[in-house]
Amino acid sequence: MSLQDENRSAPTATDVRRWRRYLADERAEAAVYRNLAARRTGEEREILAALAEAEGRHEQHWIDLLGDRAGRPLRGSWRTRVLAALAKRFGSVFVLALMQRAEDRSPYADDDDATARMAADERIHGEVVRGLANRGRMRLSGTFRAAVFGANDGLVSNLALIIGISASGADRHFVLLSGVAGLLAGALSMGAGEYVSVRSQRELLDASAPHPEAGQAVADLDVDANELALVYRARGMTEIEAQAHADEVLGGRTVPSATGPDEHEAVGNGMSAAVSSFLFFASGAVIPVLPYLFGLEGWAAVLLAALLVGIALLGTGAVVGVLSGASPLRRALRQLAIGFGAAAVTYGLGLLFGTGSA
Structure with missing residues (x-):
């Protein structure tokens, strides 16, 4: 039996306290994600539910290590419990931003009792939450x-x-x-x-958007010359990417589209920004x-x-x-x-x- 296995079979009181704390925090974090998911719909709801499920796997790891030593469930850290309450009542971008920081501070990378997969999960969870929080920031920015x-x-x-x-x-x-x-x-x-600032930004975005009637010209384009590829190159695609996308459009496998995200939502509305x-x-x-x-x-x-x-x-x-x-x-x-x-x-x-x- 290895030294690590012996330590696992007879953990110290300090180990048990640390594992029980991890277990409580995992349960609390899963509650945050479940509460957030309950206030979302569609793709965001599925992503948050998947995060809650992943925290459940981490929870099971500590339950397995503790065995009979798990005892009565501890309460999660005050920070996580507050986040769970906020998520249940508001489900706002503030909760996601705070959870992003919580995931980034995970101690698993420096704890031998946590698996490398768990540490990697926490790092990736931080990126997932960062992406969800960014969606919220875009909506209210x-x-x-x-x-x-x-x-x-x-x-x-x-x-x-x-x-x-x-x-x-x-x-x-x-x-x-x-x-x-x-x-x-x-x-x-x-x-x-x-x-004036917001209106000017929106007008600049409108001026950069594809002309609404440009798509009607696709049917009459010269397939051999394929000047549609120039459009996509001008909008930021590489020559190879632009040619491939243009071929798909001309072949009827996809529809003409602009490249890049619609930034109007991030800019906001001129009147609401002025009043605010x-x-x-x-x-x-x-x-x-x-x-x-x-x-x-x-x-x-x-x-x-x-x-x-x-x-x-x-x-x-x-x-x-x-x-x-x-x-x-x-x-x-x-x-x-x-x-x-x-x-x-x-x-x-x-x-x-x-x-x-x-």
Whole structure:
């Protein structure tokens, strides 16, 4: 009997605790995928159900190792249990993005008690979830981008404006008036700019799409010259791929099609992006104004405004981090540093050019 087999036959208490934890996490992850699948249809439902089934195989591995030592089922980690609850009630792209991070952090690659196949499964699961999360990001990217960046711009620009004016020695009413003016001007500018940006992107995509009547010319093309292949080469196929696809079209085995995905969904709708940008910029810009609205002034108002904006910046940064599959904490701190850095610069300029220097 090998040393490994002996260790397997008499696991230590530490081994048993670790295996039971793995077992609980596998059960919790399977519950996340089942709950997500219940809120999906079609292909996404099948993919998520397959992931849940794979987690069940991993679960069985730890049950076999534990044998009679499995004991009463443990609860999964708090993070996975929260994800399972969110998946059951919302089934959103946020859950998929967090599951992507969870799969990427799998410890199986460094654990001799997990098989190489299980470690490979976890790595591939991460890629599958990444693909599903990306579908969700594509569906909401246009409007969501406008909302998140609108709120962030409102927070940073109005905090910087208010702190700069406060540092110049202006009274509370002037600071408040400047904050409200900055809110309205910025929200209108953001909304208009977002509408123009999205509309321009969609128009560029429309200009790049195949002409709707181009397919009618296929029947009359010269089969020997096969200029249809030039169309596919111009759209990114290699010469061999373009020739093969053109031959299929001319042979009636397939229909003419554009190459590459339809990107309109990722760009979003111009009006919805404009409205989101306007509303979220305003919601962000109003936060640093609140202390002045409630009668505070001087350092008390500045510090409270900075505190409120800091909390909001941490929130928007964390949301962006979750959706991008990156560390929410790192993105939150980066957002905070950028916002407070801009405010510090304008505060310094306010001191430099304020009423005290006149």
